Amino acid sequence: MNTQGKCDILIKGGVVIDGTGAPGKAADVAISGKTISALGDLSGWTAREEIDASGKAVAPGFIDAHTHDDLALIEQPELRYKVCQGVTTVVVGNCGLSPAPMGPRQEDIAPFTIFRSGANGGAGGASADEGPRYPTFAAYLDGLKQAQPWVHVVTLVGHLTCRAAVMDDLFRPANGDEISAMQAHVEEAMSAGADGFSTGLAYPPGLPAPTDEVIALAQVAGRHGGIYCTHMRDEGLGLLDSIDETLEIGRKGKLPIVISHHKCSGKVAWGMSKQSLARIDEGAKSHDVHFDLYPYTASSTGLMIDWVSEAERVMIAGSEPVPEAAGRDLAELAAEWGCSLAEAVERLHPARAIYFKMDDADLERIMAHPKCMIGSDGL
Template identity: 45%
Template sequence: MQLLRGALIVDGVLSPAWTGDLLFDASGILEIGPDLSGRVGSHVSVRDCQGLALAPGFIDVHTHDDAALLLDPAMRPKLSQGVTTVVVGNCGISLVPLRLAPDQALPPPLNLLPAEAYRYARFADYRAALEAAQPAVNVLALVGHTALRAACMPELDRPARPAELAAMCALLDQALAEGAGGLSSGTFYAPAAAAPPEELLALARVAARHSGRIYATHLRDEMAGVLAAIEEAADTAHQAGLPLQISHHKCAGHRQWGRAIETLALIERLARRQDLGLDVYPYLAGSTVLREDLVDGHTPIRLTWSAPHPERSGQWLAEVASEWGVTEVEACRRLQPGGACYFQMCEDDVDRILAHPLAMIGSDGLPHDRQPHPRLWGAFPRVLAHYSRERGLLSLERAVHKMSGQSAQRFGLLHERGQLRPGAAADLLLFDPAVVQDAADYADPCRPARGIEAVWVNGRLALEAGVERARAGRVLSPCASRAAGASSS
């Protein structure tokens, strides 16, 4: 049993911050009050937290940590930011239910996860592997539409045939029954682009039969056709009766800059008829696989990895093209398969989206990139430092809410996580609000943040002064009584 004394309590559900004490053990948070020190015995460990803020552990609602949880279960990129729960299986990319044959190709974007990790035909098998690995953070796993297609279809450049769609639905149904948290899609990418809305609707209806599940989507188009893509995703979720999460919402490409005013107005209108939310990462650059169609001559592109030319990781595509004496498109072609950061967004749009009441924070970090986007190590402290303390775009309470209570509510976890209250799980973050700062940048993207004092996961000390301690993460499933909608108060 431990008492955290004299901390600035930021409870994750938008209550004004106040100074007080919190008592907890491995069973969860026991008591919160203005002064508990006189009510506990000598057997209780007391930690003085004066000058520090205490918040619920952050929930990263958009990750690609599916294999990282198994291959590097210490999960330092997330723990060092105060993240205690990750949502995996996003953008249609999940390890379940794809078990790769020895000669089976792994098309982008499935290759954002290592090929050797695709060995789980059932969610129960993946869950067992996670439990055996004992990662340092909790995990909620979605099932990817693209992974379902790859498991059931010999070619992916067409709609699923009736028998193939039935097989996909059966696999999804089984995974959800075994504890998966919902369905994700990524029709932005070639292996899923040929899927018509009817294919996605059939799968969404399967997910809707399981209480508390969600549909998260990387929209078909985040550029010129973004409004139509939002409407397609919303219609699919609405017809299925399933909550919708728009993944890493953005207006990508310089011709779309300023259009967040339009997209958010549409999202607000749709949210009046259905359960809808969105997430965003706090940067002007995105990151994904190398694609020639994203090379437009205007967007700066920084390489994160290249299979044929690994030495080019961290370099600018334009510099590589100039050195080779070829166009950027040709250089992109020669560097594939690979990945890159695309500086596609403008600051005004990111500000509008991040500050919107329906928006929560997801890192979208890619842990297997050779030179990853700094969001992998820095997204959450960046919100606290740059967007809250330095610029005042968000109050401290609102910033923490977008990374804890709002996220927990959205993904069906609020009954036990995302807030500081007696009875909730003791996923806790202690940080210095005057010091906390992301340190990762594009040149040196794997530096841990400053100002994160300690992190507890399920009541056990997981990180202290930058040193990993116990690994106490659990595999989570949504609560059947999932609260509808993201908080907009």
């Protein structure tokens, strides 16, 4: 195509990678308003702005399918660390953790500590003294609207956040009244504009929740056309049982499933990806199931002693009381302080950690699956 034409922006000389899986091809791209108006040899075209993409790839904006950018979107709305990597859409509220409906002092409890500014490396989040930040999901969405982030945002309401908003003890199953109260929170969130519901069943505040409790909330999101994203209950030896539970929740909740950061966690589970992918493929014959993956063999979340024993190595990513511990090995710190790992964790709390516990072969096998999406899981 070399006929003359006009457009607002003309991207010239790049290699277009269109996201379909087709090989990249040399092509110019014309943009008129918010629409791609032409693609090909546009040497005869004129534009208000021309961009020389020689030696560069031209692609649709990337979707970061799994993030914890919930508050960074408001405190750093330009989100340069994503935009500069080509990310134009982020999914937030993952792992059962959303910044609304946030109860009093909730951010003192792991894993809600990711919403504290000190433990989150300054990337966003209320400090312990600020109390509730967004008591309703509508309030959070209003905050996003006012901030006008540079990226598109998909929002999820978190199961753990709802639990903490209505329960005085998170380490037990919810009773009937508490489930009803959580359903009301999910209803409020979905009515306000949330895109789905998430769980973090592997975290201590989520582990006691029986499957029926999760289904009761998922059904509310399902009635609104929402999706279900889950950090499953067990990503180690119980991985296959967790996939079965996830499929049950999706079916009974009548909503599509996204398994968060699919992995085989811990050396005892290495190699299970063959079985887990087969189980997902079987479930996908009758239900909409996908999963995301981060392309590294370490996970990052709050520092919790229950998770330390499962990892080959634990690196401190940030600590509010001991900021100089960032980048240090937990075992080395414990030895230096002359204390146990558990005592070191207590001394560092609230903190974030990087847990090294996955195998490259599983990662590559999962990444190659056609139902796989990429998410950074960045805090």
